[in-house]
Amino acid sequence: MSLQEKEVPILSSETIRETASPFVIMSRRFFRHSSARLGLFLLGILVVCAVFAEQIAPYDPIVPLKNVKRRDTACIRIFGCPAEESQHLMGIDGNSRDLFSRIIFGARLSLQIGVSTISFAIVVGGLLGAIAGFVGGWVDDLIMRILDVLLAFPSLLLAIAIVAVLGPGLINALLAIAIVQIPVYARVVRASVVSVKELDFISASRALGASEIRILFSRIMPNALTPLIVQGTLGIATAILSAAALSFLGLGAEFPTPEWGLMLGEERNSVFNAPHLVFYPGIAIMITVLSFNLVGDGLRDALDPRLSNVN
Amino acid sequence: MIQFLIRRLFLILPVLVGILLVTFTITRLVPGDPCYVMLGERATESTCNDFKARFGLDKSIPEQFGRYVLNLLKGDFGNSLKDRRPITTVIAERLPMTFELTFFAMIFSSTFGILLGVISALNRNSIIDTLTMLGANMGVSMPVFWLGLLLAYVFALVLKDTPFQLPPSGRLSSGISMAPLTKVWGIQDATGVKAFGLSFLSNSAILNGLLTSNYKLFFDALKHLILPAVAVGTISLSVIARMTRSALLDVLGQDFIRTARAKGLRYSVVIRRHALRNALIPIVTIIGLQTGGLLSGAVLTETIFSLPGVGSKMVEAILGRDYPVVQGFSVVIALIFVFTNLIVDASYAYLDPRVRVK
Numbered sequence: 001m002s003l004q005e006k007e008v009p010i011l012s013s014e015t016i017r018e019t020a021s022p023f024v025i026m027s028r029r030f031f032r033h034s035s036a037r038l039g040l041f042l043l044g045i046l047v048v049c050a051v052f053a054e055q056i057a058p059y060d061p062i063v064p065l066k067n068v069k070r071r072d073t074a075c076i077r078i079f080g081c082p083a084e085e086s087q088h089l090m091g092i093d094g095n096s097r098d099l100f101s102r103i104i105f106g107a108r109l110s111l112q113i114g115v116s117t118i119s120f121a122i123v124v125g126g127l128l129g130a131i132a133g134f135v136g137g138w139v140d141d142l143i144m145r146i147l148d149v150l151l152a153f154p155s156l157l158l159a160i161a162i163v164a165v166l167g168p169g170l171i172n173a174l175l176a177i178a179i180v181q182i183p184v185y186a187r188v189v190r191a192s193v194v195s196v197k198e199l200d201f202i203s204a205s206r207a208l209g210a211s212e213i214r215i216l217f218s219r220i221m222p223n224a225l226t227p228l229i230v231q232g233t234l235g236i237a238t239a240i241l242s243a244a245a246l247s248f249l250g251l252g253a254e255f256p257t258p259e260w261g262l263m264l265g266e267e268r269n270s271v272f273n274a275p276h277l278v279f280y281p282g283i284a285i286m287i288t289v290l291s292f293n294l295v296g297d298g299l300r301d302a303l304d305p306r307l308s309n310v311n
Numbered sequence: 312m313i314q315f316l317i318r319r320l321f322l323i324l325p326v327l328v329g330i331l332l333v334t335f336t337i338t339r340l341v342p343g344d345p346c347y348v349m350l351g352e353r354a355t356e357s358t359c360n361d362f363k364a365r366f367g368l369d370k371s372i373p374e375q376f377g378r379y380v381l382n383l384l385k386g387d388f389g390n391s392l393k394d395r396r397p398i399t400t401v402i403a404e405r406l407p408m409t410f411e412l413t414f415f416a417m418i419f420s421s422t423f424g425i426l427l428g429v430i431s432a433l434n435r436n437s438i439i440d441t442l443t444m445l446g447a448n449m450g451v452s453m454p455v456f457w458l459g460l461l462l463a464y465v466f467a468l469v470l471k472d473t474p475f476q477l478p479p480s481g482r483l484s485s486g487i488s489m490a491p492l493t494k495v496w497g498i499q500d501a502t503g504v505k506a507f508g509l510s511f512l513s514n515s516a517i518l519n520g521l522l523t524s525n526y527k528l529f530f531d532a533l534k535h536l537i538l539p540a541v542a543v544g545t546i547s548l549s550v551i552a553r554m555t556r557s558a559l560l561d562v563l564g565q566d567f568i569r570t571a572r573a574k575g576l577r578y579s580v581v582i583r584r585h586a587l588r589n590a591l592i593p594i595v596t597i598i599g600l601q602t603g604g605l606l607s608g609a610v611l612t613e614t615i616f617s618l619p620g621v622g623s624k625m626v627e628a629i630l631g632r633d634y635p636v637v638q639g640f641s642v643v644i645a646l647i648f649v650f651t652n653l654i655v656d657a658s659y660a661y662l663d664p665r666v667r668v669k
């Protein structure tokens with residue numbers, strides 16, 4: 001039998017197996033992990049709370065309520081709360097405000113804190129890292145050595161020292177946290193830039209007449225996107241924790257902002273007589289940070305298999 | 312090995328200069344004329360000029376920086392604005408507490424971290440593994456100060472009048488006190504480094520108790536340290552457990568483990584002598600890298616358990632605008648951090664000969 005006689009299948013959209021798009025492959029890898037699914041689920045709840053805070057929260061988070069007992073415990077209908085009393089899912093705080101409403105509004109603030117500080121750190125750090133990696137030479141040395149000094153301090157303590165200079169306050173605290181995070185992103189971007197800048201497709205772009213700026217931003221930088229997304233997600237978790245810590249110490253958000261760390265700090269002396277006021281804000285912080293950590297780990301697995309652990 | 316250490320020491324120099332520059336700038340960036348900050352709003356021009364001449368503030372910035380560095384090398388950190396005491400004295404008072412806390416937190420986190428990591432790796436993908444790793448994920452996500460408050464609530468209130476009751480705050484129970492070692496040992500003429508060292512040892516309740524055979528003091532101090540150390544160490548414990556698990560799994564998949572088993576060695580021997588020893592390199596690194604986190608955690612925990620350490624003093628100094636104290640403590644903490652990293656690198660080179668030859 002000659003070759004020509006053999007029946008050759010006709011290639012058409014029905015006969016060839018469809019190859020999945022990179023996005024589909026990525027999401028498949030992401031959703032393979034139950035921990036990543038859990039993280040995304042928790043994050044979803046948080047985003048809903050943040051976006052619809054006004055609709056979900058039964059009371060105003062700032063204005064004190066009348067006819068309630070300060071630091072009262074929760075009163076929930078299905079657990080036998082009498083009909084003549086108003087319902088408070090998490091009880092009342094030390095200033096006669098509904099704790100549940102404050103926690104819900106805190107979700108909005110915490111997500112804003114995490115995203116804004118990390119965006120700032122990514123933009124500034126990314127730019128510095130890109131310049132250092134792309135230009136090289138003494139510019140590289142100068143930028144990276146200065147950033148090394150920032151890494152020589154324990155991060156929270158450096159943030160505290162920066163707040164000491166800028167003065168306490170939420171904005172200053174966020175700025176401090178962002179500054180502390182800058183070296184991380186500079187290193188990530190620099191590493192990607194250095195690894196691709198000598199490759200052939202860059203020389204090809206240059207030969208075609210692309211400007212250096214264009215080469216840096218539209219040819220080299222896209223390569224840094226993957227590690228930045230992973231590092232950024234994990235960074236948001238750190239930023240939220242640090243912001244809560246600074247507020248807890250009285251160096252961040254100020255009364256009466258519904259910030260979880262501040263709520264904990266305000267009520268830390270009533271831990272023995274009203275533990276619910278300490279318990280709920282902490283749980284809220286933990287769930288938020290946990291969700292970003294789980295999603296970050298999942299993304300790392302999905303986007304860059306080389307980075308993930310063998311297990 | 313020595314060559315490696317010398318090379319690393321040289322690499323640290325620029326970082327040290329950077330740290331000094333940063334801490335020097337901190338006090339220079341503070342808004343307001345230091346003269347008016349210290350002497351009050353109504354200070355006249357001539358008193359201000361005297362003041363500036365006395366503290367060298369009329370000199371050029373590079374000269375001021377040089378003077379600052381020279382003073383630091385001589386061990387002169389300046390005086391606290393609040394009570395005019397030398398900052399070295401304050402450091403000798405406060406640092407031992409933070410050292411004790413960080414030390415015990417590190418012991419707690421590495422012991423249990425490695426243990427849990429090994430258990431998790433050996434029972435890979437079992438329910439034990441899943442639960443341990445979920446616990447570790449929750450551990451890294453917990454705010455230290457929240458965990459501290461919860462521990463205080465559980466061990467001081469819920470478990471009250473049981474053998475597990477632990478003190479929720481303070482460093483020593485009332486009625487127990489520490490005697491300065493200079494008094495106990497009858498040393499009167501201690502100056503300079505010797506005085507600093509003696510004061511440092513005296514202020515460490517644990518060491519003081521051991522050195523003077525005052526075991527009541529020793530155990531009381533230890534009891535007060537348990538809850539704070541657990542609170543500080545939990546994040547590191549989780550990180551170490553995760554690292555141990557993945558490092559051990561990595562090693563267990565390699566050929567020489569199979570060879571060792573094939574030779575007929577017992578499983579426990581293979582794990583202990585072959586696998587764990589090789590997995591130790593990344594674990595040691597991660598333990599060393601936790602120092603910064605532990606120091607940060609100590610700052611937060613000291614304020615919760617009202618322990619007289621560096622952290623509580625630093626927060627107090629920031630809120631009271633006592634900048635020389637902030638500056639002095641920042642230098643000390645950064646130095647500790649940098650030198651721990653150096654020790655980590657050295658132990659890394661010791662454990663893995665490949666690192667020495669670059």
